[in-house]
Amino acid sequence: MSDMAGGEEAAADGSAARWGRRAWELLERVRARAPLVQCITNFVSMDLMANALLAAGASPAMVHSLREIDDFTPRADALCVNLGTLSDGWLPSMRAAAAAAARSSRPWILDPVAVSASEFRMEACLGLVALWPTVIRGNPSEIIALSSACRVRDSKGVDSFHESPDAVESAKSLAQSSGAIVAVSGATDFITDGQIVVAAQNGVAMMQKITATGCAVTALIAAFVAVEPSNPLEATSCALSIFGLAGELGMEMANGPASLRVHMIDSLHGLHEHTVASRIKISLVS
Numbered sequence: 711m712s713d714m715a716g717g718e719e720a721a722a723d724g725s726a727a728r729w730g731r732r733a734w735e736l737l738e739r740v741r742a743r744a745p746l747v748q749c750i751t752n753f754v755s756m757d758l759m760a761n762a763l764l765a766a767g768a769s770p771a772m773v774h775s776l777r778e779i780d781d782f783t784p785r786a787d788a789l790c791v792n793l794g795t796l797s798d799g800w801l802p803s804m805r806a807a808a809a810a811a812a813r814s815s816r817p818w819i820l821d822p823v824a825v826s827a828s829e830f831r832m833e834a835c836l837g838l839v840a841l842w843p844t845v846i847r848g849n850p851s852e853i854i855a856l857s858s859a860c861r862v863r864d865s866k867g868v869d870s871f872h873e874s875p876d877a878v879e880s881a882k883s884l885a886q887s888s889g890a891i892v893a894v895s896g897a898t899d900f901i902t903d904g905q906i907v908v909a910a911q912n913g914v915a916m917m918q919k920i921t922a923t924g925c926a927v928t929a930l931i932a933a934f935v936a937v938e939p940s941n942p943l944e945a946t947s948c949a950l951s952i953f954g955l956a957g958e959l960g961m962e963m964a965n966g967p968a969s970l971r972v973h974m975i976d977s978l979h980g981l982h983e984h985t986v987a988s989r990i991k992i993s994l995v996s
């Protein structure tokens with residue numbers, strides 16, 4: 711039997727079986743420790759995000775008042791900041807919470823929803839990137855825009871109009887400039903530290919037809935990084951794959967987006983070791 715820790719094994723040998731064991735190990739850790747995840751997120755996503763975190767075993771708290779940040783953020787195990795329904799009133803809370811998390815050595819994760827929709831959003835996002843997020847997770851159009859600090863012409867708002875392979879080079883460049891792990895979601899999710907690129911291939915296309923699935927998986931990444939802060943690349947890869955697997959299992963019972971939402975949450979809650987070990991599809995790209 712190997713004397714290496716699970717993470718070292720996964721990195722040393724990129725085989726699907728080893729990644730499957732790693733994903734199960736981290737999911738079990740989330741279930742055992744129930745990390746407290748503070749979410750400053752958009753109104754659309756609050757319900758799905760909180761329910762996805764609960765189904766995975768984490769403990770969500772939607773706390774966004776500026777007056778509560780100093781008391782609350784240092785007590786949270788991780789922070790998730792999401793720009794989906796950005797307003798003047800919330801931006802100071804986002805900045806203060808990100809700074810408080812960094813000061814308390816807590817991981818914090820950024821979701822740059824619709825970053826190219828306006829100058830206000832782009833500037834807000836760039837300011838947050840400067841506060842050292844542990845992970846940035848976005849859809850391909852968001853990562854391409856944020857990486858070049860440019861608003862993308864004909865932006866479609868919160869939905870991507872690029873495919874994830876189109877955003878891999880942007881993700882690497884953003885990871886190098888920000889120091890964060892960068893994850894691009896899509897049919898294949900790509901996760902990079904600026905050098906290594908990992909692919910996570912679980913999921914079903916119907917997940918794009920449920921609002922806030924991206925937001926929810928970003929929060930799940932926060933929970934996984936909370937229990938594996940020393941290896942955010944692997945924690946992020948496992949969270950994305952676990953969420954995609956819940957989507958696959960949910961799709962076996964669903965008739966459309968509304969029932970998929972319900973079955974996906976049930977599937978996330980009910981994941982078993984054998985299913986995770988045999989169906990997780992993570993591999994090292996480069």
Ligand SMILES: Nc1ncnc2c1ncn2[C@@H]1O[C@H](COP(=O)(O)OP(=O)(O)O)[C@@H](O)[C@H]1O
Binds near residue numbers: 915916922927950954
């Ligand atoms: N074509 C697809 N096939 C499988 N899974 C997908 C597909 N598109 C998105 N997903 C999954 O749906 C979730 C949300 O991703 P995405 O739609 O890219 O984010 P956002 O909601 O922020 O635009 C992720 O878990 C991603 O892996």
Ligand SMILES: Cc1ncsc1CCOP(=O)(O)O
Binds near residue numbers: 754868
């Ligand atoms: C529709 C919408 N409008 C503002 S935020 C939001 C939800 C976006 O969720 P996701 O980024 O997961 O698609």
Ligand SMILES: [Mg+2]
Binds near residue numbers: 823824848849924925
């Ligand atoms: Mg999104």
